[in-house]
Amino acid sequence: MSAPREETPATSGFVRSYVITGGRTLPSEGELALHALVCLAPGRTLPPGASPEVRAIWDLCAGGYLSVAEVAGHLGLPVGVTRLLLSDLADQGHLLRRAEPPPAQGVPRPILEKVLHGLEALNIG
Amino acid sequence: MTSLFEDPLLWVLLVVLIAAVFAVTRARRTNVQLRASNNTLQGELVTTRGQLTDLQARHSSESSRHASDLEEVRKDAESATKATLKSAVGTLATLAEEQLALLDELQQKYGDHRAFLADLMLVDHTGSQFSRRTKGISVLCGGWLGRRDRDASVYDVARSAQGRIRSFERVRIHSQANVAVSSRAVEPVAMVLAELLDNATKYSAPGSPVEINVQAVPTGICLIVDDAGLGMDQETKARAASLLSAGGAVDITSLGDPPKFGFALSGKLAAHYGFHVSVDAVSPYGGVRAVIRVPESLLTAELPTPEPVALDTSDEDEDEDKPTPIASLVIGQTAGGLPKRRRRRGGAVTVVPSSTPEHGSDEVNAETASRLKAFARGTALGRDSDNTEGPQNQ
Numbered sequence: 001m002s003a004p005r006e007e008t009p010a011t012s013g014f015v016r017s018y019v020i021t022g023g024r025t026l027p028s029e030g031e032l033a034l035h036a037l038v039c040l041a042p043g044r045t046l047p048p049g050a051s052p053e054v055r056a057i058w059d060l061c062a063g064g065y066l067s068v069a070e071v072a073g074h075l076g077l078p079v080g081v082t083r084l085l086l087s088d089l090a091d092q093g094h095l096l097r098r099a100e101p102p103p104a105q106g107v108p109r110p111i112l113e114k115v116l117h118g119l120e121a122l123n124i125g
Numbered sequence: 126m127t128s129l130f131e132d133p134l135l136w137v138l139l140v141v142l143i144a145a146v147f148a149v150t151r152a153r154r155t156n157v158q159l160r161a162s163n164n165t166l167q168g169e170l171v172t173t174r175g176q177l178t179d180l181q182a183r184h185s186s187e188s189s190r191h192a193s194d195l196e197e198v199r200k201d202a203e204s205a206t207k208a209t210l211k212s213a214v215g216t217l218a219t220l221a222e223e224q225l226a227l228l229d230e231l232q233q234k235y236g237d238h239r240a241f242l243a244d245l246m247l248v249d250h251t252g253s254q255f256s257r258r259t260k261g262i263s264v265l266c267g268g269w270l271g272r273r274d275r276d277a278s279v280y281d282v283a284r285s286a287q288g289r290i291r292s293f294e295r296v297r298i299h300s301q302a303n304v305a306v307s308s309r310a311v312e313p314v315a316m317v318l319a320e321l322l323d324n325a326t327k328y329s330a331p332g333s334p335v336e337i338n339v340q341a342v343p344t345g346i347c348l349i350v351d352d353a354g355l356g357m358d359q360e361t362k363a364r365a366a367s368l369l370s371a372g373g374a375v376d377i378t379s380l381g382d383p384p385k386f387g388f389a390l391s392g393k394l395a396a397h398y399g400f401h402v403s404v405d406a407v408s409p410y411g412g413v414r415a416v417i418r419v420p421e422s423l424l425t426a427e428l429p430t431p432e433p434v435a436l437d438t439s440d441e442d443e444d445e446d447k448p449t450p451i452a453s454l455v456i457g458q459t460a461g462g463l464p465k466r467r468r469r470r471g472g473a474v475t476v477v478p479s480s481t482p483e484h485g486s487d488e489v490n491a492e493t494a495s496r497l498k499a500f501a502r503g504t505a506l507g508r509d510s511d512n513t514e515g516p517q518n519q
């Protein structure tokens with residue numbers, strides 16, 4: 001009865017993303033940008049019946065600020081799905097949000113060129 | 126004397142006598158002939174009877190041989206049909222599986238684009254249903270399900286099954302029992318549960334919820350599916366019971382048009398993997414209560430509940446080598462507040478700890494670690510502030 005096919009591994013994700021979101025509409029990209037930082041609010045307890053994903057977010061965000069992209073990376077979930085879960089938690093007051101760090105100030109070109117030359121010199125040496 | 130001769134009566138008598146003698150003689154002769162022919166006929170009758178018996182015997186042996194030949198031909202046709210279908214549908218099932226894996230990648234790739242992601246999810250949903258159908262037919266024709274390489278919590282098995290049916294949003298899962306199904310049985314249990322959910326959603330009012338409850342029993346666990354439909358009539362129940370107990374030994378051409386594979390498939394998978402399916406109970410809502418009983422042999426030890434977050438202050442380089450179970454996936458304010466990334470796993474997060482160590486050469490790890498440290502130093506300023514809600518400048 002047993003054929004080699006039985007041993008063929010199923011490689012697709014086991015729980016599909018639309019089940020994790022419950023088929024709900026995804027929040028817009030602007031709501032929690034990729035670089036926005038989130039952290040668990042102090043003194044919160046995990047809601048009963050939280051899904052494994054929410055529990056994982058809870059653990060991840062308890063230690064300090066993480067970016068939305070990092071949380072998604074850790075969970076192995078698409079960013080949009082992670083964003084939905086995070087915005088749920090934020091709406092319930094479990095998460096604190098911080099805007100993304102401001103972009104770096106423009107550095108004058110001469111300085112960059114100097115650095116580049118310095119690096120090239122190092123590399124040759 | 127003359128008068129006597131001239132008496133017509135005498136002549137008449139004489140004629141009558143002669144006629145009588147003649148008739149008797151003739152009758153005797155006929156009688157003898159009839160006896161002879163009777164004897165001949167008797168003999169022939171006996172012979173014919175013998176031949177008839179012979180013929181009857183031959184006919185019955187011929188007809189039984191015919192029946193067995195017919196049975197054989199039917200079996201041959203059935204197995205030929207199954208072989209053709211198995212091969213054809215097997216190819217489709219493999220393609221469907223590939224497509225789902227591809228959709229996983231695409232959802233990661235376009236995860237930040239809401240409209241793309243939403244559309245990909247729609248495709249994913251139809252793809253999952255397609256995959257379930259093709260896998261089901263393939264299994265009934267002697268093919269096999271793809272095997273999962275890790276155990277999955279009962280909750281994830283239920284969610285996976287939920288994702289394989291059309292009206293998945295009607296399904297409510299009421300338990301998160303800390304029990305995992307062993308990798309071997311993950312896929313078959315999810316398939317059977319999906320078939321039961323499909324029935325439950327199809328044969329109940331649109332919009333009415335379908336519930337999954339998980340109940341621990343002395344011999345394992347029960348996954349209970351309750352719907353609020355009209356229930357099944359006796360005939361359907363009997364058909365379901367016979368298909369579920371047939372162990373998959375069913376003629377696929379006898380499953381109706383359109384064919385109903387669900388119960389036959391469930392029976393086959395349950396028999397092969399050693400769990401039990403029944404659909405003969407009535408749900409508290411008046412519909413069908415379907416139960417999958419998974420024995421202890423197909424379950425693994427209770428899953429560890431996620432531990433409370435602990436600050437990780439150990440050395441970064443050393444930790445790079447370790448497998449990182451999800452419970453310890455914590456951002457530590459370590460050597461620079463650097464989050465350690467877990468290896469990506471496709472799809473859902475499970476709470477089963479990964480047991481596969483990640484091997485990498487020390488040099489690579491050291492290099493990675495130092496690079497990450499540098500990055501972390503750079504972003505530390507943005508992280509270690511204790512400000513709570515910051516402005517949302519988006």
